[in-house]
Amino acid sequence: MDSKENNAVSGMPELVGQSPAFLQMMESIRQVAPTQITVLITGESGTGKEMVARTIHHLSPRNGNALITVNCGAIPEGILESELFGHEKGAFTGATDARKGYFELAHQGTIFLDEIGEMPLATQVKLLRVLESRSFMRVGGSRSIEVDARVLAATNKNLELAVQQGDFRKDLFFRLNAVHIPVPPLRERKEDIRLFVRYFTGDICERNRIPEPAWTEEALDFLVHYHWPGNIRELRNVVERLIVLERGRPVDAELVQKHMPDGETERLPMVIQHTNEQTERELIYRALLDIRVALEDLRRLMVGYHERHLGQSAWVAGSHEIVHEKPVNEQETLLTIQELEKQQMEKALELYKNNRRQAAKALGIGERTLYRKLKEYGLD
Numbered sequence: 001m002d003s004k005e006n007n008a009v010s011g012m013p014e015l016v017g018q019s020p021a022f023l024q025m026m027e028s029i030r031q032v033a034p035t036q037i038t039v040l041i042t043g044e045s046g047t048g049k050e051m052v053a054r055t056i057h058h059l060s061p062r063n064g065n066a067l068i069t070v071n072c073g074a075i076p077e078g079i080l081e082s083e084l085f086g087h088e089k090g091a092f093t094g095a096t097d098a099r100k101g102y103f104e105l106a107h108q109g110t111i112f113l114d115e116i117g118e119m120p121l122a123t124q125v126k127l128l129r130v131l132e133s134r135s136f137m138r139v140g141g142s143r144s145i146e147v148d149a150r151v152l153a154a155t156n157k158n159l160e161l162a163v164q165q166g167d168f169r170k171d172l173f174f175r176l177n178a179v180h181i182p183v184p185p186l187r188e189r190k191e192d193i194r195l196f197v198r199y200f201t202g203d204i205c206e207r208n209r210i211p212e213p214a215w216t217e218e219a220l221d222f223l224v225h226y227h228w229p230g231n232i233r234e235l236r237n238v239v240e241r242l243i244v245l246e247r248g249r250p251v252d253a254e255l256v257q258k259h260m261p262d263g264e265t266e267r268l269p270m271v272i273q274h275t276n277e278q279t280e281r282e283l284i285y286r287a288l289l290d291i292r293v294a295l296e297d298l299r300r301l302m303v304g305y306h307e308r309h310l311g312q313s314a315w316v317a318g319s320h321e322i323v324h325e326k327p328v329n330e331q332e333t334l335l336t337i338q339e340l341e342k343q344q345m346e347k348a349l350e351l352y353k354n355n356r357r358q359a360a361k362a363l364g365i366g367e368r369t370l371y372r373k374l375k376e377y378g379l380d
C-alpha cells in the first residue's frame with residue numbers, strides 16, 4: 001500500500017513496504033478488514049503488530065467508532081478483569097461507582113488485545129465466554145451485557161508452545177486464531193529497508209526541522225545487511241539517532257556504524273555549547289562510562305584468563321563470581337592484567353589485520369577504549 005492511498009483515510013497509520021512478504025501481509029489485511037472475524041497478529045517485537053491492528057480497524061466499517069487498545073501484559077493481574085469487563089458499585093473495596101470496562105467502551109468498534117500471551121488463565125476463560133456468547137457480566141454484577149466489539153489480538157509469544165506448556169488455553173487459541181496474520185521480521189523483508197530509511201528520514205527531519213541528509217550507497221548497504229533483532233523499531237531508532245545527533249551531516253557507512261546499537265560508548269552525544277554545570281555533568285557521566293567499560297574489559301580478560309589457565313571454568317554472569325572445577329595451580333606463572341590485555345589486543349589486531357573496529361568488537365570493548373589503550377601500551 002503506498003502512502004497516497006493511506007492518506008485517503010484520515011488517521012490511518014502509514015504502513016510502508018513493497019517487499020513480497022509485506023504485500024502478502026497487506027493482502028491478508030485487506031481481505032479480513034471488512035469482516036467481523038477475530039484476527040491473531042503475531043510477530044517479533046518491533047515488527048509493526050500494533051500498526052497492523054490499527055490498519056485493520058481503519059479499513060473496517062467500524063472505523064468511525066472506537067479502537068480500544070488493551071495491553072494485557074501491562075495491567076496487574078488483579079485488576080485486568082474489572083478493566084476489561086467493568087465492575088458494579090461495591091464489587092470490591094474501592095469500587096465506589098459502577099464502571100464500564102474496555103469491552104463496553106469498544107461497543108460497535110474494535111478491541112485490540114495486545115500481548116494476549118500474557119493474559120492470566122482465569123481471564124482467558126472469561127474472554128472465551130465473551131467471544132462465544134458476545135455477552136458478559138461486569139465484575140460483581142448479575143446482569144448480562146451484550147456487546148458488539150470486533151476482537152483483534154497480538155502477541156510476540158509462540159502461543160502453540162504456550163498451549164503445550166499449559167500457559168494458554170487451547171480453546172481460546174483456536175478461537176483467536178480464526179485468521180492468523182504473521183508480521184514478518186525486518187530481516188525477511190530487506191527490500192523495504194531503503195524505503196524505511198527514506199520514509200523515516202523525511203518524517204524525523206520534518207519533526208525536528210533538520211535538513212534532510214544524503215545517504216551514501218555504502219551506508220544504505222550496511223543497513224540492508226544488518227540483521228535487525230529489534231526490527232522496524234530498531235531501524236527507526238538508529239535513523240533518528242543519526243539524524244538528530246549528526247544534524248543533517250551526510251551519512252556514510254562509518255557514521256552509520258558509529259550509531260549502531262553495538263557501539264555502546266560511541267553513541268554518547270558530543271558536548272556542545274552547554275552551561276558549565278551541564279558540561280561538568282556530561283564529563284562525569286563519560287568518566288563513569290569509561291570506568292564501566294574498563295571494568296567490563298577487566299572482567300572479560302579475567303574470564304578469558306581463567307578459562308585458559310584453570311581449565312573448565314564458568315563465569316556466572318551477573319553474580320560476579322568465578323566458579324571453577326580445577327584448583328588454581330600454585331606453580332603457574334601469572335601475567336599481570338596489563339600484560340594480558342596487551343597480548344590480547346596484539347592478537348586481535350593481528351587477527352583482524354589491524355582493523356581496529358573489528359578488533360575492538362572481537363575483544364568486546366568500545367573502539368574508543370581500544371584506541372586509548374593502544375596508546376597507553378605504545379601499540380598505536
Ligand SMILES: Nc1ncnc2c1ncn2[C@@H]1O[C@H](COP(=O)(O)OP(=O)(O)OP(=O)(O)O)[C@@H](O)[C@H]1O
Pocket residue numbers: 014015016017043044045046047048049050051052156232233236
Ligand atoms: N509498515 C510500517 N511502516 C511504517 N512504520 C512502521 C511499520 N511497521 C512498524 N512501523 C514502526 O515501527 C515501530 C514499531 O511498530 P509497532 O509498535 O506496531 O510494533 P509491535 O510489533 O507492536 O512491537 P512490540 O511487540 O514491541 O509491541 C513503530 O514506530 C511503528 O511506527
Ligand SMILES: [Mg+2]
Pocket residue numbers: 049050114
Ligand atoms: Mg506492540
